[in-house]
Amino acid sequence: MDGDRIKNSGGMNDKYLRWIGMPFLSILYTTAVNLPAVIHEHRPWWKQYLTDFVFVLFCWTLARMVIRFCRKKYPGATHTYKRIALLFIIMIGLSFLESFLIVSFLNYTRYYNLQFSLFDLFYTGGLVLVFSLLIVAIYELVYSLGAFNQLALETEKLKRENLQSQLDSLKEQIKPHFLFNSLSTLLGLIDENKERSKKFVEELAYVYRYLLQSSEKELIPLSEELAFIKAYYYLLKTRFEDGLLLDIYIGNETAHQLIPPLTLQILLENAVKHNLISTSKPLRVSIHVSGEHEIEIVNNLQRKISPVLSTGTGLVNLMTKYTLLQQPQPEIFETPDQFKVRVPLIPNPMS
Numbered sequence: 001m002d003g004d005r006i007k008n009s010g011g012m013n014d015k016y017l018r019w020i021g022m023p024f025l026s027i028l029y030t031t032a033v034n035l036p037a038v039i040h041e042h043r044p045w046w047k048q049y050l051t052d053f054v055f056v057l058f059c060w061t062l063a064r065m066v067i068r069f070c071r072k073k074y075p076g077a078t079h080t081y082k083r084i085a086l087l088f089i090i091m092i093g094l095s096f097l098e099s100f101l102i103v104s105f106l107n108y109t110r111y112y113n114l115q116f117s118l119f120d121l122f123y124t125g126g127l128v129l130v131f132s133l134l135i136v137a138i139y140e141l142v143y144s145l146g147a148f149n150q151l152a153l154e155t156e157k158l159k160r161e162n163l164q165s166q167l168d169s170l171k172e173q174i175k176p177h178f179l180f181n182s183l184s185t186l187l188g189l190i191d192e193n194k195e196r197s198k199k200f201v202e203e204l205a206y207v208y209r210y211l212l213q214s215s216e217k218e219l220i221p222l223s224e225e226l227a228f229i230k231a232y233y234y235l236l237k238t239r240f241e242d243g244l245l246l247d248i249y250i251g252n253e254t255a256h257q258l259i260p261p262l263t264l265q266i267l268l269e270n271a272v273k274h275n276l277i278s279t280s281k282p283l284r285v286s287i288h289v290s291g292e293h294e295i296e297i298v299n300n301l302q303r304k305i306s307p308v309l310s311t312g313t314g315l316v317n318l319m320t321k322y323t324l325l326q327q328p329q330p331e332i333f334e335t336p337d338q339f340k341v342r343v344p345l346i347p348n349p350m351s
Contacts, residue, residue: 063135095129185239214261223255229264243277249288257345260321270314271299298340
C-alpha cells in the first residue's frame with residue numbers, strides 16, 4: 001500500500017534495539033565462542049570483549065544498511081517474502097566478504113598468530129553469517145509485526161469506510177423513493193377525503209422527521225422503530241387499503257432493546273415491492289418476538305408475475321448495517337408459502 005510504503009521507508013527507529021542488542025550479542029559471542037581461549041591462553045577479558053564488540057558493531061552496522069535498503073525496495077507486509085529472500089541473498093555474500101576482511105586483519109596484526117587459510121575464511125564467514133542473520137531476524141520480527149498490524153488496521157479502516165459509504169448511499173436512495181410514492185398517494189386523496197388527507201400529511205411528516213433524525217444514529221430503541229413503522233404502515237395502508245395487513249406482537253420486555261434504524265421499514269418495503277397485493281389476496285406481514293434477542297418479520301409469499309425492477313439495495317442495506325456494527329447478520333428463510341427474516345436485537349446498556 002502506498003501509505004505503508006511511505007511510512008516504512010524512512011528511519012529505522014531502533015535506538016533502544018541497538019543499545020540492548022549490540023552489547024547482548026557481544027557478550028553472547030564472547031561467552032559462547034571465545035571463553036575457553038580467554039581462560040586457557042590467559043588473554044585479558046576486556047581486550048577480547050572489546051574486539052568482539054567491534055566485530056558485532058561492524059556486523060550490526062552493515063546489517064542495518066542492508067535492512068534499510070531492502071525495506072525501501074520491498075516495504076510493508078505485502079512484500080515480506082521478497083524482502084526476506086533479498087536479505088538472505090545479500091547477507092550470504094556480505095558475510096564472507098566480512099570474514100575475508102576480518103581474517104586478513106587478524107592475520108596482518110597477528111593478534112591470534114593466525115595464518116590465512118580457507119578454513120579460517122569459511123569458519124569466520126559462518127560465524128559472521130549466523131550473527132548477521134540473527135540481527136536481521138530481530139529487525140525483521142519487529143518490523144513485520146508492526147507492518148502486519150498496520151496493514152490490518154488500514155484494511156479494517158478501508159473496509160469500514162467502504163461499508164459506511166455504501167450505507168450512506170443507500171440511506172439517500174430511500175428518501176426520494178419514499179417521498180415520491182407518498183406524494184403520489186396524497187394527490188389521489190386530496191379531492192376524495194380532506195380528513196384522511198390531513199391525517200396522511202401528519203403521518204408523512206412524522207415519518208419523514210424520523211428518517212431525517214435516524215440517519216444520525218447507529219442504533220435506536222425498538223419501541224421507537226415500532227412507532228415509526230406504524231406511521232409508515234398507515235401511509236401504505238392508505239395506498240393499498242385492505243390489500244395490506246400488519247400485525248405486531250412485541251411486548252414491553254423486548255421493546256427497550258436496540259435495533260438499527262429503518263430495519264423494519266426496509267423489510268416491510270421489500271415485502272410490498274415483491275408481492276402481489278389485492279383485497280382478494282392480501283399481503284399479511286407479522287412482526288413478533290422470536291427469541292430473547294431476536295424478532296421475526298414474516299410475510300406470506302405471493303410473488304408478482306412480472307419480475308420487479310429492483311436495485312436489490314433493501315436487504316443489502318440491512319446486511320450492511322449489521323456488518324458495520326459488527327453484529328450477527330440477520331437470517332433469511334424462504335419456503336414456497338412464506339418469506340421470513342430473523343433480525344438480531346442488541347441489548348440496551350441503559351436498561
